[in-house]
Amino acid sequence: MRDNDARLEETAGLAAAIGVEVVGRMPFRVRQARPATLLGSGQVDQVKDRAEEQGAELIVVDGALTPVQQRNLETAIGCKVIDRTGLILEIFGERAATAEGRLQVELAHLDYQAGRLVRSWTHLERQRGGFGFLGGPGETQIEADRRMIRDRMARLRRELEGVSRTRGLHRGRRQRAPWPVVALVGYTNAGKSTLFNRLTGADVMAEDLLFATLDPTLRQFSPPGIDRAMLSDTVGFVSELPTQLVAAFKATLEEVVSADLIVHVRDIAHPDSDAQRADVEKVLAELGVGDEIVTPRIEAWNKIDALDPDAREAVLADAARRDDVAALSAMTGEGVDDLVAAISANLTRAHRRYQIDLDPADGAGAAWLHAHGEVIDQWMADDRLMVEVRLAEPDYARFIQRDA
Incomplete structure (x- = not known):
């Protein structure tokens, strides 16, 4: 069972992660979600009054809102409303530093916005990263034709498939190392x-x-x-x-x-x-x-x-x-x-113990065993260096073939 205060603290942290100043928190018990607004009419009025009192420009709802609920809440309260999913997508939009990350975030953003039409809130516009989930630069993408969005999503998926194949090749090289x-x-x-x-x-x-x-x-x-x-x-x-x-x-x-x-x-x-x-x-x-x-x-x-x-x-x-x-x-x-x-x-759980016979002058071989395995014991016997070592089977195979 989640702690309510900790949940509110986490949501405030999510908002702070994109530079939103949190001026108030209001926990509500929702016994039955209203299809039109999620919250009851009295609760919506409380939020409206608190927003006006604090001069809030954005309401973050720690839950999932349907497009209808989001639009109705914005109309009733008089400011921008965003749900938990939109907030997390906004954070990811700002934080993605690589081309791959931005492809992934844009794909998620388009998937989320495919069934939504978010109006422009010009008072929130600012030059910033991300994809404009809270308004501002980038919001014209949301207003695009659904067919264009689907086409763009298909292109993004193809590009990400290429990334996945490249990453798989890199993994394959590492596994062969191994x-x-x-x-x-x-x-x-x-x-x-x-x-x-x-x-x-x-x-x-x-x-x-x-x-x-x-x-x-x-x-x-x-x-x-x-x-x-x-x-x-x-x-x-x-x-x-x-x-x-x-x-x-x-x-x-x-x-x-x-x-x-x-x-x-x-x-x-x-x-x-x-x-x-x-x-x-x-x-x-x-x-x-x-x-x-x-x-x-x-x-x-x-x-x-x-x-x-x-x-x-x-x-x-x-x-x-x-x-x-x-x-x-x-x-x-x-x-x-x-x-x-x-x-x-x-x-190393799957490693096995091996007893290896080395020339005492083979310092490179001894060093290799120390680097690649766990040397349990070593001793001299008949002018030979005996090494008891725990190694993975592929490493043992590499060692015995090193001079082949």
């Missing part, structure tokens, strides 16, 4: 990018901001016993993630589908941490992960530095009882080594 892929997933603002930066030494944007990461990022890192692995930082999930975005971002999220290991980063200090976990699992299920695709998972319980002492002890004790959980703070670095050890143990 380098395992570890995908970081989690609710937006759970700390994925901060953890990504700490593990890889990268400088991916990591701020206390919803949807700080939108475009996927891949970097290599070297957990113990593994020469090289690829770490993927993905877009954060959110409750009621618009279906248009799940569909549009499948090309990006294919990194998750094809990963060898999924690390689910959770903000364990958040009051809705369990509900957020359920939201992430729901999106993963929509992608087919956990259904026809069974991918090993580890949960990274992040932000233990934000817990009070009693809650912190309880979380640490709970995590210690499980081998698929690591409690940590990506910000301070506490517990990150435990997560790295868990990642390494998971990726």
Whole structure:
């Protein structure tokens, strides 16, 4: 069950993520949704009075509105109204930095707007990124003929299919290497990018901001016993993630589908941490992960530095009882080594022990074994260097064929 205050706080955070100043919040219990306005007439009047009192120019409804409900609310209240889906699409429109990201967002935007006609609110116009969901530059696209929208969507899908094929080729090259892929997933603002930066030494944007990461990022890192692995930082999930975005971002999220290991980063200090976990699992299920695709998972319980002492002890004790959980703070670095050890143990689970006979002068061979596997023991016997090492079968095959 979600905490109402936390839900309001999240919605305010979504609005703040695109520079909207929140001047008021009003929770309502909707026993029966009204087809015309969603809210009851008395509730609509309350919103109208509050908007006039605060001088509000925009109302954000934390829920889904039909085109009719949106139009009627705008007429009744006298200012622009946008629902949760439109707000998230607006954020994605501003944040997409790559050509691929902008293609995905535009496709989702057109899908969302296909059945809507949003009037221009000139008092909200401003030079800004995004696609004009709140008004301003770009809004003429919404007024386009439906046939033109369908044609544009078809072209975007073809371009994204090309992106998907290219990404598949890149994955194929990595798999032939072979380098395992570890995908970081989690609710937006759970700390994925901060953890990504700490593990890889990268400088991916990591701020206390919803949807700080939108475009996927891949970097290599070297957990113990593994020469090289690829770490993927993905877009954060959110409750009621618009279906248009799940569909549009499948090309990006294919990194998750094809990963060898999924690390689910959770903000364990958040009051809705369990509900957020359920939201992430729901999106993963929509992608087919956990259904026809069974991918090993580890949960990274992040932000233990934000817990009070009693809650912190309880979380640490709970995590210690499980081998698929690591409690940590990506910000301070506490517990990150435990997560790295868990990642390494998971990726090397299929490794086997080998006893290898080396010439003592073969320093390069010994170094290779240390770099690509976990050296358990080594000793001299009959002027030979004996090395007991845990290796993946493909790595062992590569080693014994190195001089062939």
